[in-house]
Amino acid sequence: MTTLAGHDPAPFAFGAMQFGGGADRAASAAMYDACRAAGLRHFDTAWTYTGGDSERILGALCAAERDEVFVATKVGYTGGASEANIRGQVDESRARLKMDVIDLLYMHRFDDDTPLEITVETLARLQSDGVIRHIGVSNYAAWQVMKAACIAARFGTRIDAIQPMYNLVKRQAEVELLPMCKSEAITPVCYSPLGGGLLTGKYAAGGSGRLTEDQRYAARYGQAPMHDAARGLVDIAREVGVDPATLAVAWVAAHDAQPVPILSARSAAQLAPSLDGMRFEMGADLYARLAGLMMAPPPATDRIEEA
Numbered sequence: 001m002t003t004l005a006g007h008d009p010a011p012f013a014f015g016a017m018q019f020g021g022g023a024d025r026a027a028s029a030a031m032y033d034a035c036r037a038a039g040l041r042h043f044d045t046a047w048t049y050t051g052g053d054s055e056r057i058l059g060a061l062c063a064a065e066r067d068e069v070f071v072a073t074k075v076g077y078t079g080g081a082s083e084a085n086i087r088g089q090v091d092e093s094r095a096r097l098k099m100d101v102i103d104l105l106y107m108h109r110f111d112d113d114t115p116l117e118i119t120v121e122t123l124a125r126l127q128s129d130g131v132i133r134h135i136g137v138s139n140y141a142a143w144q145v146m147k148a149a150c151i152a153a154r155f156g157t158r159i160d161a162i163q164p165m166y167n168l169v170k171r172q173a174e175v176e177l178l179p180m181c182k183s184e185a186i187t188p189v190c191y192s193p194l195g196g197g198l199l200t201g202k203y204a205a206g207g208s209g210r211l212t213e214d215q216r217y218a219a220r221y222g223q224a225p226m227h228d229a230a231r232g233l234v235d236i237a238r239e240v241g242v243d244p245a246t247l248a249v250a251w252v253a254a255h256d257a258q259p260v261p262i263l264s265a266r267s268a269a270q271l272a273p274s275l276d277g278m279r280f281e282m283g284a285d286l287y288a289r290l291a292g293l294m295m296a297p298p299p300a301t302d303r304i305e306e307a
């Protein structure tokens with residue numbers, strides 16, 4: 001397995017998507033400090049987050065210890081995966097982050113309109129020019145990752161990481177992506193380990209947040225079985241004596257493909273139970289009980305009797 005974050009003893013990441021949005025500068029700094037105090041050093045952002053403030057705030061927070069942290073950003077969420085758009089956004093990201101070199105650059109999503117050869121060649125050249133250290137892709141299907149990996153090999157490089165959605169109620173990654181990562185030594189860095197906040201249990205208690213404020217997330221997590229699973233998680237967490245968020249992020253990390261969950265929150269207080277997940281030991285019985293809260297997706301072959 002590629003150890004993207006070097007010798008990090010706690011292979012979790014923190015996502016700065018709320019920096020400059022749900023979290024102001026003071027709240028962002030408090031979360032950054034809490035991550036560092038917990039031993040976390042892998043930080044994730046994107047060109048598209050909060051009009052660039054996420055990258056600006058993260059860059060300022062990292063400045064005094066650039067060599068101690070691992071910084072990933074993403075390009076191409078808007079504007080496509082052409083060479084011009086990738087290079088333009090990478091330069092802007094580096095300027096906002098005030099970093100010459102980006103540790104890990106992801107394509108934020110697949111672009112049907114740009115030949116993958118052009119996208120991957122551009123990433124390979126950025127890497128050989130020393131602008132980025134590792135290459136990643138996010139929101140790609142497994143066949144798209146493997147096609148990118150074949151093209152990357154022609155340029156003497158590889159796809160180091162993928163960034164898929166993955167949590168207790170969104171388990172599609174188990175079908176193709178996570179087995180592919182294990183087979184190909186690609187690091188899965190998984191977003192939304194709390195299902196956008198659903199797996200904190202707050203909606204079962206009538207609470208509010210992203211799922212009541214953002215239509216996209218309301219739709220993504222709108223199905224009744226997902227909310228039933230969140231209620232089941234709250235019950236198990238009460239029995240175990242930990243916060244549901246602690247169990248949810250630890251469950252993601254416990255998959256045998258060794259996913260790196262990207263933790264996130266609006267405040268240090270919200271973040272605390274997720275950081276506790278870094279030290280939570282998930283036994284096999286508890287892992288299976290939690291997995292049983294939601295129906296697993298069928299295998300890629302659809303031969304469920306052989307799974």
Ligand SMILES: NC(=O)c1ccc[n+]([C@@H]2O[C@H](COP(=O)([O-])OP(=O)(O)OC[C@H]3O[C@@H](n4cnc5c(N)ncnc54)[C@H](OP(=O)(O)O)[C@@H]3O)[C@@H](O)[C@H]2O)c1
Pocket residue numbers: 014015016017018022044045108138139163190191192193194195196197198200202208209210211245262263264265266269270271273274
């Ligand atoms: N590649 C991609 O396409 C993609 C997509 C999404 C995210 N990401 C990355 O992954 C990171 C994490 O994703 P995510 O934010 O969706 O993760 P998540 O862990 O599923 O959701 C985090 C959200 O849950 C809520 N929350 C967290 N702790 C809580 C607590 N203790 N009590 C109540 N509510 C709590 C907060 O939202 P509210 O307070 O608003 O409810 C918080 O912003 C992002 O920062 C970003 O770096 C990547």
